[in-house]
Amino acid sequence: MTTVKKSVAVLGLGSMGAALADALLVAGHEVTVWNRTPGRAEGLVARGARRAGSVAEAVTAGEIVLVCILDYGDIGPLLEQQGVGRAALQGRVVVNVTNGSPEEACAMAERVTGLGAAYLDGGIMAVPEIIASPEAFVLYSGSREAFEAHRGVLDAFARSVYLGEDPGLAPLHDLALLSGMYGMFGGFLHAAALVRSAGGSVEEFTTTLLQPWLGAMAGGLPAMAAQIDSGDYGVTGSPLAMQVSHDSIGEVSRAQGVSPELFAPLFALMERRVADGHGSEGLAGLVELVHPR
Known part of the structure; x- marks a missing residue:
């Protein structure tokens, strides 16, 4: 089966975020990356990613927005400070793989869907070194429609396991x-x-x-x-x-x-x-x- 190439924005280029972005590039997707420290994007840019100057620029470049930052509590303020609202998120799919609690996932889902985007929360059961290997898998919960529509992209990271519509199921x-x-x-x-x-x-x-x-x-x-x-x-x-x-x-x-x-x-x-x-x-x-x- 041929995977449809899609545009993905990756917010956060720590060890895990960089590994996920690299897996997307290897799979042939169009990848736009953003990180607080721009220099962390150099290697990915050299391999074909596009570096965004702001979160808003990255979000508008991707039909899928992958969020992988250190602290769940920083996501909301980051979007607000960067002016990412309904105009930027409308019609997109936000896939959040930041570690958090079921309560945080449900609150984030409510916030994101309120701005017109579909939401998936993810739990990565792997270390960065084994992303895209048979040993890794990623748990997802949230919009079933979004999961089924974009599973070809998600499978670039690892085996995808969908748990249900409740966004809190993946972190639990x-x-x-x-x-x-x-x-x-x-x-x-x-x-x-x-x-x-x-x-x-x-x-x-x-x-x-x-x-x-x-x-x-x-x-x-x-x-x-x-x-x-x-x-x-x-x-x-x-x-x-x-x-x-x-x-x-x-x-x-x-x-x-x-x-x-x-x-x-x-x-x-x-x-x-x-x-x-x-x-x-x-x-x-x-x-x-x-x-x-």
Whole structure:
């Protein structure tokens, strides 16, 4: 399928904004760029982008306006200071991939659509170095019509995942994914500290033991997710009561001079769930403590 070439304005040329603009150029789109520090556009201009002298100039040059700046709170003032109003935005599509909250996304959508533009909020699940690679994907929410009309452009960045009309869905799922990532990193750091405390090689432990183990454990996540959706937390493996009967991880960690603070909050939730009479359940039931139905 041939991708229709379109004009795109990119506002913000930090590491991510520059990577997105470069992906658009590689895909053959007409790209106009703007950045507070004009010098950051030099490399992109050399590769075929056009540099705009103002936000208003950039916006009027693109049928799609891609916003990728550091602070969500700066977007509104930036548009106001640069005099970008209905005349400039009417009929355009604003794709905002600035990190923010669901509330901020909904407020921005209301503001942008009030000025006559369609709105998509995006969550980039990638680092700049892997933009346009098979490993990257971008979450989108907002105007379905705009997403479907311009998916060919959006796919230049990464695999595009549309979540729904509510603009807040992309940032919410972005934060949910990051939560899972940081939880994994927390477990890794505790495991690494334990191995190091015994004089072991953390790298060897990670590559030969931890990665395969975590991969195997990740295979059970869909079943846990189904339990959370259904509210049925029955377990055929190790019930919570058995898992909390002896705080081996905490005790050994302290004995080895390793702080249990990365693991302790989860163990405390497990103990609470057992105390509440749910000792026969599995780990999935802990969700009821952090988000009661």
